[in-house]
Amino acid sequence: MRAVPRYARRDFAIRIAEIIFRNQGIARPPVPAAAVLKGIANVHRFVHPLYPDEDGITLYDTRSFRYDVYLNWQVIRGRRRWTIAHEMGHILLGHLVDFDVNILDDDELFVLDREANIFAAYFLMPRVWIAPLRGQRLSLSFVGTMKDLYGVSWDALIIHLEENGVFVDKPWTNPVTPSSYAS
Numbered sequence: 495m496r497a498v499p500r501y502a503r504r505d506f507a508i509r510i511a512e513i514i515f516r517n518q519g520i521a522r523p524p525v526p527a528a529a530v531l532k533g534i535a536n537v538h539r540f541v542h543p544l545y546p547d548e549d550g551i552t553l554y555d556t557r558s559f560r561y562d563v564y565l566n567w568q569v570i571r572g573r574r575r576w577t578i579a580h581e582m583g584h585i586l587l588g589h590l591v592d593f594d595v596n597i598l599d600d601d602e603l604f605v606l607d608r609e610a611n612i613f614a615a616y617f618l619m620p621r622v623w624i625a626p627l628r629g630q631r632l633s634l635s636f637v638g639t640m641k642d643l644y645g646v647s648w649d650a651l652i653i654h655l656e657e658n659g660v661f662v663d664k665p666w667t668n669p670v671t672p673s674s675y676a677s
């Protein structure tokens with residue numbers, strides 16, 4: 495077992511996300527995250543009794559080398575694709591194999607969750623699709639169309655676009671996203 499890195503391995507998470515994306519030969523959005531997850535894990539659309547508060551939880555059986563992903567299916571309506579990609583990130587970044595996740599503290603779990611979120615963003619919104627928009631300023635209605643096409647939330651898409659040099663015309667100046675845009 496290795497020590498959890500102190501900071502999220504951003505480049506590593508992005509590299510793995512892009513390799514998985516390329517290997518799937520996905521031509522257009524949305525990325526079929528659920529189908530890809532089924533290829534690497536047993537997927538259960540119900541909450542694990544030991545983790546009732548989690549959106550999703552991934553368990554690894556060291557004897558069978560088998561992953562089981564439990565998704566809190568009703569609770570995560572509206573963010574299922576993200577939750578699925580997040581759990582995929584934990585698996586494909588090797589978190590359950592490289593680290594003893596049962597003994598990690600909150601700071602260490604935070605780093606691994608951050609890595610899984612970076613994976614999710616770059617897997618669901620691959621740079622190859624975003625790159626042509628770099629340097630542009632997009633209207634909110636255009637971004638809304640993209641959001642529906644990609645099957646991600648406003649927040650996830652806008653943060654990702656701005657991180658990748660695409661500007662979004664937002665009608666608000668408050669850094670807190672209005673709840674009407676947070677779906």
Ligand SMILES: [Zn+2]
Nearest residue numbers: 580584607610
């Ligand atoms: Zn997580």
